[in-house]
Amino acid sequence: MDFDDIVVGSGLAALGAVKGLMSSKPGRRVGVLCGPSRNEFFYYNAGRTVPCAFLGEGGLGSHWHGVIPTGGRHNFGGADDASFSALFAQFYPQAAAQLKLGEPGFFVPWRAIRPAAELQKLANLHTDGRLGVRLTLIREAALDLSFDERGASVSSSSGAHRASRVWVAAGALHTPALLAKSLAPRAPRTLVSDHAFCYIGQVDGQAAPRIVRTGDGLLYPARYDAANVALYTLRPAAFAFRRLDHGIEQRAVFGLPTGNAVAKITRRMSPGLLVEAFYNRFGFFGGTRTHSVYAQTPAIDAYELGSGDQLLRPVAGRIRSATDAARAAQPFANLRMSQRPELAIPGIHLHHTLDLKALAEAGINTPDSPVQVIDASVLTDIGPDHHSFKMMLSAHARAASSHHASH
Ligand SMILES: Cc1cc2nc3c(=O)[nH]c(=O)nc-3n(C[C@H](O)[C@H](O)[C@H](O)COP(=O)(O)OP(=O)(O)OC[C@H]3O[C@@H](n4cnc5c(N)ncnc54)[C@H](O)[C@@H]3O)c2cc1C
Incomplete structure (x- = not known):
């Protein structure tokens, strides 16, 4: 199936990208490869007490606590306070009214952002014709990725899907494996x-x-x-x-x-x-x-x-x-x-699993590349704050501003 944009994964980074595409690209066709249908946890230790990854809809976002830092430091990709506050207010309007960004601290929500439910909500809006983009959720894993100067192709169990741009958000531990298969074998770090x-x-x-x-x-x-x-x-x-x-x-x-x-x-x-x-x-x-x-x-x-x-x-x-x-x-x-x-x-805040130089040499994540990696695998320095909301914000900002490059 052909799309303008494909998002690989259905966690927080994927949700950020979909929302970013919605804000900038009305009418575009966006496909989300949500990931394998099995629900499988991976753990830090053989005792299986602390999870480190989750293959399944929503990823670790189905299990995170939803804590969002308010110190206003270390936003990724240059996201500013205004864009932080705007995305925060989409989920937590009442807290946004009392948020003083820049004051060290954190927000603990009554209900954490759950990306699987949010994506489904957006897909339902699309069915009702009330969404800016045409959103299709495909409940399959990306098996393979390739790209050329005309765009990128992703295969899944139902066939090949083409798009101008693919946003890879399979998580800090699974994105490297996907890229190593076909695109950038030297990019994963040890x-x-x-x-x-x-x-x-x-x-x-x-x-x-x-x-x-x-x-x-x-x-x-x-x-x-x-x-x-x-x-x-x-x-x-x-x-x-x-x-x-x-x-x-x-x-x-x-x-x-x-x-x-x-x-x-x-x-x-x-x-x-x-x-x-x-x-x-x-x-x-x-x-x-x-x-x-x-x-x-x-x-x-x-x-x-x-x-x-x-x-x-x-x-x-x-x-x-x-x-x-x-x-x-x-x-x-x-x-x-x-x-x-x-x-x-x-901390369960795993990041920096890809070598950015090897990625760039493979032609990935450069400004005009058809393949953009937007999850924590490319974050080299997250500072002391809980990083996940800021990662989502950065995915949002990159997808929102990609408008110019792909037209
Ligand atoms: C108990 C717990 C509490 C946490 N609390 C906090 C907190 O309070 N604050 C905070 O900042 N962080 C917290 N975290 C960390 C946070 O959950 C993660 O940083 C965040 O969810 C990662 O999001 P992601 O989208 O990058 O990746 P993931 O959540 O790992 O999502 C990856 C997605 O990609 C899919 N996928 C994988 N392979 C493929 C493939 N080949 N094709 C298609 N899809 C694929 C997966 O199924 C999944 O949907 C917590 C984590 C845990 C476990």
Whole structure:
């Protein structure tokens, strides 16, 4: 089938591209190859406690917590505050009214953006004739990609699809495999970067963090250090979590990403962790005398790519250097420093899995190339902020501005 644009993937990056195309290219035919119909998780570890990729509609976007940073730093592809606010307001109009971009912190929504449902909504609008573009969702995986000066071709189980431009958003771990097959065999890297999440220690006597409640979710404050090494958050330390390091020991055992922890923790009846989880999700219990300080910091080349159950092999020294740097830079006075600096939790913010130079040599991602890679596989530096919304914003901006190149 022929399209003007094909988007490969149905996660947050894909959704950003589709919305960008909608805003700039009325009447154009957009096909989305949503991915394999099977739903399959991939994990960081053989114990399968922390997911790192998901093959299925919506990708990891079907499972993410939806946290969006508000510090206004490190937008990718030069996206400005105005475009950040405009995209944010499409999903969270009530929170947008209270958002002060540039104030360090993050937004925790009541309902995370779910790309599979959003794409379906857009496809339904198209059926009703109310959408700018003609959108077709194809629930198949891209098997192969090729391109020439006239455009690109993608094959799937139902045949070959041609388009002027293909937007590749198969995720940080699966985009490289797709490109290596046919287009850019030398582009995949053997290393992957991520965030590391670690415990810095405890502070007493801090004022309760000032949380802004909106109809769409909560705006939490956070802090950067002077050199922008990490993003630091305060959480209430209650019950057993008042003991230094108890919290991170628990988290390391559970391997839990914060937030969706509530159900599992309730079963395990750990009141300290329950208090933290309720704070993270609903903003309750912020006024404890003691607070735990956590940090999120980039861990460059933190994993080697393997295969099978050992898809990601941690490079312990690099993760430790990253968390040590966050500890050294932490901005709190009178902090009792953690005695378990070896403990860290994967950020699930995998990025930089493609070699940008090899990609450009293969003729991909150059401004006029028919093949554009828009997911985190091409992000080399995400800073300390949660990156996913900003990645989506960058995909949106690139698709929206591609209008001129392809006409
Ligand atoms: C529990 C959890 C919580 C998280 N919370 C946050 C958070 O609060 N804030 C934040 O910023 N980030 C968070 N993240 C990270 C975030 O989920 C990811 O960064 C983001 O979803 C990645 O989006 P993506 O579109 O790049 O890739 P993916 O979500 O990996 O999507 C890739 C898509 O491509 C499809 N695909 C793969 N191969 C093919 C193929 N050959 N053909 C066609 N399609 C294909 C897949 O099926 C999928 O639909 C969290 C992650 C997890 C697991």
